[in-house]
Amino acid sequence: MESAANLIKQLNRTDETSRIEVKEGRKVDRSVLETVCAFANEPGLGGGYILLGVKMTGLSLFPDYEATGVADTDKLQSDLASQCASVFNQPIRPDIRIEEVSGNLVMSVYVQELPEGAKPLYFRNEGLPKGAYRRIGPTDQRCTEDDLQLFYNSQETFDSQVVNGSSLGDLDENAIDFYRSLRARVNPAAEELTYDDQELLQSLNCITRKGGDWVLTYAGLLLFGSRKAQRRLVPMVRVDYVRVPGNEWVADPDNRFTTIDMRGSLLLLAQRAYDAVADDLPRGFLLPEGQLQAESLGLPGKVLREAIVNALMHRSYRVHQPIQIIRYSNRIEIKNPGYSLKPTDYLGEPGSRVRNTFIAAVFHETNLAENKGSGIRSMRRLMEGVGMAPPTFESEHAQDQFTARLLLHHFLTREDLEWLQGFAEFGLNDNQKKALIFIREVGAVDNSTYRQLNGCDNMKASMELRDLAVHELVQRKGQGRATYYVPGVQLSAPAAVPGAPVGGQSTQGNGRSTQGNGRSTQANSQTTQATSQTTQGSDQSTESFPALPPDLSGQVSQLGKWKTDQATMENAILALCSWQPQSMEALEYYLQRDRRYLFRKFVQSLLKDNRLKYSIPDMPKHPEQTYKTS
Template sequence: MQSLSEIINLLNSTDECATLEAKRGTAIGHSVLESICAFANEPGLGGGTIILGVTRDESSLFPVYQIEGIKDPDKLQADLASQTASLFNQPIRPQIELETTPNNKLVLKIKVPELPDGQKPLYFKNEGLPKGAYRRIGSTDQHCTEDDLFVFYNKEDSLDSTIVNDTSLEDISEEAITLYRNLRSKVNEYAEELTYSDIDLLRSLGCIKKHKDDYKLTYTGLLVFGNRMALRRLMPMVRVDYIRVPGNTWVENPDSRFTTVDMRGPMIQLVQRIFSAIADDLPKGFLLPEGELQATNIGLPSKVLREAIVNALIHRTYRENQPIQIIRYGNRLEIKNPGFSLKPEEQLGEPGSKNRNPFIASIFHETNLAETKGSGIRIMRSLMEKSSLAPPTFESNHTANQFTTRLLLHHFLSEADIAWLKTFEVYQLNDAQKRALIFVRETGAIDNQAYRQLNGCDILKASTELRAMRDVALLQQKGKGRATYYIIDSGFNAPLTSLSTPVSVLSASVNTQPNTLNTEPQSLLHEFPDHLQSEIAQITVREKDINKIKNLIYKICKHRSCSVREIAALIKRKENTVLRNYIIPMKEDNKLQYTIPDMPNHPDQAYQSI
């Protein structure tokens, strides 16, 4: 186990991370036990360390961790041993060490080993599965979902092989089967399945199963080969929305309309339709170097775009009734699909893959519509680099159950970029920091994860270099702890005025004004209709009916979007209580959604009813 000084240095360098959690340690509460559960469950993590008696000083300019100490180490150790042995579905025996600082403060270090695969998942007995189990995602402890259980067991019948009721062979698209045969024959014209009848072919692909005397479609059969009428009838929200947004930022303004194209159909046909719709919109260009006869394409490589589309289709979760969103901004493409990555983010691009939908993935691999062996992301990065484009970045959000792929569309470090970066020579930035500046200019924000993906570095190096840019007022730090990200600092604009580089993103990203959200209960009440004002007034601090309060919050956020602070003021409760007991559960139940989905931890984040 690491020494206390090493742990404090690590906390102040990287903040809490995947293998380290710091807590005040006044008692062994549910929060401590959640971290123990998450460390024990997370595949490939090797466990983690919890340190009790450490707090984060928010009063300093740059908050740091400091040792506060614990007061009753014997009781804490006894409670920890008792609760870890009795509250979970199996006893857990963490390693516990008590360390004394030079000024005689006591700190408790808890080392939690990762459980063997056969003993996972660990979960709270009184909560059951899946909600009673936790995973360690980044520096957070997250409730498990049905998809997480598939990660743990990996032997359960997957959703894509499950029979869909109210289906029959009439729901199959003959054109989709013909397309599959054509694509498969191009890969291997002697493939045995090409000699099968349509019914035998569908059975061999796991697309239909015999149920009593009839055949019924599985989710694979419906999604890959189902006709549009069947898809609309049985899975109305499983579609792809291609959204064109003017400018470089998402603006929720009814007077500034964006254009949306909704697409649905058999997945094997949908790939080309989506690709064509996006490719027609993308900027195209050719470069003819002096003395050369062959021009080269300098746009977004078509293989990168196709791979990003296919990844969204075959790796999304079909347990969520949500469409895939492909958002075309002026300077980038963002592809958002329901379902977090089953593969840890730091392993994205490495050989090997974990398939949420193995039968669907197999069909796409056999027809060469998708890369095999988990090499798709690595190939995307390589092709973007060869085309002098910024590498793609990926964000897996376990809380929102969403995966985002971002592709910048302009040439990375072009002559204009180099000229722009020269205005910052006084700061002596390294190449990685220069890439980060370009990325923030184009997307509006950057966090540790995006920095690591851009530059191929570890979490410590990314944190150190981002903080160095913050310290010289190039970047402004937002959020705190595990929710830290960076935007353009107000002092960043000075050298831009003499350049022709568009600064719309910078102007939208700078936020030097204090938060002006209305949190006065009386003035807030007047923004709601009389009947809702009456319901809000009747809620007291003694109200114990959780469902009643949730229903009220739903009505409040249906009338207008509200922040946690505003909701807390209206229902007369603390912000942390509102977030933990109402907002997070309502988001998990698809009752509420973010108003700023691209940045969950944005200081102006609010919620609206779904």
């Protein structure tokens, strides 16, 4: 067991990690027990440390953790030991030690990972999956049905389950014929091609007998079901292709997006979605001297196809939500329900973790997808081959969502280099230059995205981002896994300011207009005149929050100062967000509760249940994010 002093030193180098969590240590509350549960459950983590009596001072630009001490060590130890023995489905015996660091007593708690057969650990009064937690980065996340499958090593996946109310009449013969043609191209001698349709579908586990009748499994309905059947049985399983003018989500309410809704057999849907997006993409060609065949300068078709197929193959079909392909002026974002079963740091490495085994097998056999984990590596290689930014990926376990982002922009072109000359005095390396261009296009960058852009490790990414922050080119927001970087003073300075980028940038209100190589970027910023809120960093004056209407004020005042049941508080949050979009700072002000408590206890579940939604959905961690009712 490591000493508390060494753990604090590590915190100051790396911030909170998957194996170290910091608590102030006033009492053993729910958040401490959630971390105990997460450390005990997380596969392959080997357990983790909780430090009570340590906090981040917040007085410096970067993490600065120090020992502040705990008051009553005996009571704290007794409370933790007794609750760990009683609140879970099985007793947990953490290793608890009291150490003196810088003259203050710190309680160090080591929680071992449970053996495979003993998982999952969960809160006894909540049951599964809601009462179980996993350690995802430096955060504790509620488990989903997919997590339970991981714990129990169940061979039954969702796509193998029977679809009640289905029959052979729900099949699409065109989809079956299309599968046969694709399979024949890969292996004309494949044995299954000699089967009749019923034998073929049975061999693919797409149909099965129930009570003497043939019924479809979810694999059968999704791969070979007709559009009519899918609309009746799985109405939210579709692909929405959304075309948004500009670079941010509905920036102009008078010029809203257009959308194409698509559903049907996944095999046919993959091609249809690809064609819809590819027809919209700008095309450029280069004819090298002495060559007879032109080279495409646009987004490689194989990259787009791989991203769409991955979304269809790996999405969680337990979640009643469509896949969204959002086409902005400068990028494509593909959002599918279901976090990545493979950690984002290992995407592109050999090996694949599959959520829908039978659907994945069919995609593999028809050569629409590979199952060796090399698809993302190929996407990165193809994008770099045409001088474009590599694709970036974001997996949100709490929101149960995965996002693939493809920038439609050639990196480090002559125009980019001219723009970057404005920052020559800072001596930036190529990695940092790429990050500045990415921020200009998207509005923010985090450590994970930085690593994906530049192919570097966590420590190098952290140091280079810190260097950008020291020069005030970026501004750090959040902490731990939620840390991200937005344009800083130097990046947002007008052209007249020394060191400002070529072409200049102007800041008006919360918007930012970037002129450089002919693009206008509003960087996902948002101006909400209705709320008259002024945001500067993360600080916000209470004077900027308008008075509530009488009926809403009465509802909020009835909440009481202390305990409020879940439903009552959720209704109050929904009422506030229905009145007008609310930030977490505003909810904290109106409800008189800590914003972290409100988000973890109420807002997070409302988002997951689709009763709340983001005002800026393409960037959940945006500094000006607000929430509104669905």
